[in-house]
Amino acid sequence: MIDVGVRPDDHIYPSATKACAVLSRIDIGRSIHCVVLKTGFDGDVFVGSSVVDMYAKCGDIRDARKVFDIMPKRNVVSWGGMIHGYTQLGEADEALRMFKQVLWEDLDVNGCIFSSAIRVCGNSTLLELGKQIHGLCLKMSYDSSCFVGSALISLYSKCGVIEGAYKVFDEISVKNLGMWNAMLIACAQHAHTNKAFDLFKRMECVGMKPNFITFLCVLYACSHAGLVEEGKYYFELMKKYGLExxxxxxxxxxxxxxxxxxxxxxxxxxxxxxxxxxxxxxxxxxxxxxxxxxxxxxxxxxxxxxxxxxxxxxxxxxxxxxxxxxxxxxxxxxxxxxxxxxxxxKETGLSWVEEGNRVHRFAAGDRRHSKSVEIYKKLEELGDEIERAGYIADTSFVLQEVDSDEKNQAIRYHSERLAIAFGLITFPPGRPIRVMKNLRVCGDCHTAIKFMSKCSGRVIIVRDNNRFHRFEDGKCSCGDYW
Ligand SMILES: [Zn+2]
Ligand SMILES: [Zn+2]
Known part of the structure; x- marks a missing residue:
């Protein structure tokens, strides 16, 4: 078009940038951005927003932000692009800050923005905030959208509330493949293996064609439960569906x-x-x-x-x-x-726990928290209690876990233990404690937390970077496979 002298307009530019985003061709996207600037379309809300969205989807959030910040007018596409971009990069604080800001703008916030915000909450185990956003979706009638539905299923699953995930799944009558897959992952993560197999059968019955991700989910469920024959069956079944x-x-x-x-x-x-x-x-x-x-x-x-x-x-x-x-x-x-x-x-080992709208973060041996004295006192008491119940510290993990910088810290003050102790002294009895960790839980903490759940009578849910652990009455849902 440009070669023959036809000038692109506010319809053509967004189509072109969208194509770049789909193909992750940021190089071509940049060239298009240059032409946008040269032809003076950078002030156009549709064109500018599509450029922001393109940079964000290609993973260059800094350039997306540069364009976003100088836009004279913004729309749901530019806001959605930024929030999605920060979500993908795991920058939860910034994504949520922008989400709150967009709610104040006089804009018709769309399902895309809601689903990004819900995903952020799921990835950071922010259940309370996620529930509030779910409430907003209900008010604004986004609750039947499949995008929002998938995000909600993953939120509840990642926060350890599998019942919430089932509820969302059942309430949305027209389900797309993404929703089926989200529910399958949730079942696999929670070791609801038979439920996962049932879902797969139901998918086949309603004529929903499984894809690569679907099979990954069922294989994961098989692996989790040690079901070799079932795993082989699904692996072979892939070929029948024409999937290599x-x-x-x-x-x-x-x-x-x-x-x-x-x-x-x-x-x-x-x-x-x-x-x-x-x-x-x-x-x-x-x-x-x-x-x-x-x-x-x-x-x-x-x-x-x-x-x-x-x-x-x-x-x-x-x-x-x-x-x-x-x-x-x-x-x-x-x-x-x-x-x-x-x-x-090496990433610093961090654990965090949500209380109301606040997030409390802990590093190993951390004493910066305002309740530190009480937290350490609680850990001491709990330490004695679990030892009486049969726990023996396995200090070999202090040396083995070279992937965490926590090895030099006394094992009993690993970040997840501080977060759990905080939960025990802060949350009302009976309320489960949800902890998120950015590194893998070490073997000794895994054993200790099993004892802690038994001695305190609490459900303790720890999501590390690898998987999901629900500790209850001295046992963990991972069956010690992690
Ligand atoms: Zn540990
Ligand atoms: Zn476990």
Missing amino acids: PGDQHYASMVDLLGRAGKLQDAVSIIDKMPIRPTESVWGALLTGCRIHGDTELAAYAADRVFELGPVSSGMHVLVSNAYAAAGRYEEAAKARKMLRDRGVK
């Missing part, structure tokens, strides 16, 4: 077989893969080897990981531990050194 398993489906199968101790079967699945096994596939095998103490196979898998080239920092830890267990200390040291050389910044 991707690396994550293979990783799931390897995880399932590995955890069940069928390590050789896992290896033969990997050998038969038509695509190159990825980090997650080897990672799943390494996990199986660790559980079943097969140090030789673990070292073999570790060798394969090294051949892949650069891998994530978590993988270096797995590999290093595998070599160390096999007595190959030089390679173990090498894996650790690679991690250090790459300058991987």
Whole structure:
């Protein structure tokens, strides 16, 4: 168009930027933005908003914000783009701040903005705030939208309220695939395995065609419950639906077989893969080897990981531990050194808990909280109580957990324990304590929290970066698989 001298207008620019967003082609998006500026369309609310949305969806929130901040007039697309962008990046505070601001604007807030805000609450386990937004959706009749519905299901599931997720699912009569998948993930996360299988059957009955994600969910449910035969069934079923398993489906199968101790079967699945096994596939095998103490196979898998080239920092830890267990200390040291050389910044272990509209954050050994004295006193008391109930501290986790910077801290003051103690002294009896953690829960804390749930008679829900734990009466919903 530009070549033949036709000037794009306020309809054509948004279409072009939308295409860039869908394809994640920020390079072309930037060129279009330049043409927008040259042709003086940057002041146009539709064009400007579409540019903001494009940058945000392509993951460049800073450029999105630059354009957003200087716009003379904004609409739901620009607000929605920004809120979605911050949500995707996990910047919950900014996403929620903008959400509150947009409610004050005289705009018709759409389902997209609501679903982003609900997702933020789900990702940060902010149940109370999420419920308030749910209430707003009901008032504004967005409660029957599938986008909002999927977000709500995931909110309730991630906050440990599976009943809430079922309720939302049942109340929305016309369901899209996203909603079915959201409900399946929720069932898998809560180990409602039979319910997940039922849902899958219901999907087939109503003629909803499952996709890649659907199969990932059922495979995850199988893996969680150690159901090898069912896993194989669904894995084969994928092909009947014309879906070729991707690396994550293979990783799931390897995880399932590995955890069940069928390590050789896992290896033969990997050998038969038509695509190159990825980090997650080897990672799943390494996990199986660790559980079943097969140090030789673990070292073999570790060798394969090294051949892949650069891998994530978590993988270096797995590999290093595998070599160390096999007595190959030089390679173990090498894996650790690679991690250090790459300058991987270790994330600080943080746990947080929501109280009303406030979020209380804790780091390991943290004494900054205004209730610190009471929190530590509660932990001391609880420590004695759980020891009498049979808990023995496993300090080996202090050394093993090299992926967290908490190793130097006394294990009993890990951040999640501080958050739980805060909940115990603050929340009325009977109210479950929901804790969110950005790193994996260590094995010793996992054991300790089981005892804490028994001794205090509380339901304690901890969502770490890996999975979801619901502790009740001395047991955890993960069945110690995590
Ligand atoms: Zn711990
Ligand atoms: Zn658990």
